[in-house]
Amino acid sequence: MPPTPLKAGRETAEFTFEVQHIGLDMTFHHPKGRDLGLDAAVIETFESEREHAEIFIQNATGTAFSTEELLSWFLLQTGTTLADQLPKSALDKGEGHVFVTFPIRFEQGVFHMITEEGAQDLSALKVMSKVTIHKRPSQPPR
Numbered sequence: 001m002p003p004t005p006l007k008a009g010r011e012t013a014e015f016t017f018e019v020q021h022i023g024l025d026m027t028f029h030h031p032k033g034r035d036l037g038l039d040a041a042v043i044e045t046f047e048s049e050r051e052h053a054e055i056f057i058q059n060a061t062g063t064a065f066s067t068e069e070l071l072s073w074f075l076l077q078t079g080t081t082l083a084d085q086l087p088k089s090a091l092d093k094g095e096g097h098v099f100v101t102f103p104i105r106f107e108q109g110v111f112h113m114i115t116e117e118g119a120q121d122l123s124a125l126k127v128m129s130k131v132t133i134h135k136r137p138s139q140p141p142r
Contacts (some may be wrong), residue, residue, distance in 0.1 A: 009075035
């Protein structure tokens with residue numbers, strides 16, 4: 001049985017959140033920057049598996065992360081939840097969908113991806129997502 005994916009920051013006392021990844025935009029620590037294309041296999045894997053495509057490689061360990069896991073890594077690193085990243089107006093509604101872009105920056109040597117020019121370190125990543133907000137039922141006082 002595969003390990004349970006890392007899903008930090010997906011709930012608060014008031015809300016639970018579902019995330020659907022729509023797209024990615026990345027910049028590399030490379031002279032071509034954001035004009036450097038991904039390897040065709042990486043694109044195919046992301047298109048077929050979206051949330052679970054392990055296309056981000058942590059340099060220190062060689063561990064592959066999916067978009068879902070990288071978003072959780074970002075929330076852990078920043079000490080935030082999805083509620084902290086969403087517009088207050090979306091949370092005020094209590095339920096529904098909101099489209100949000102999570103901007104993640106990387107120091108050189110932290111994560112890389114396989115590009116048309118081989119393995120290249122990520123400089124910045126924008127994870128474009130649709131977040132569904134669910135209000136938790138109120139708990140009666142004890």
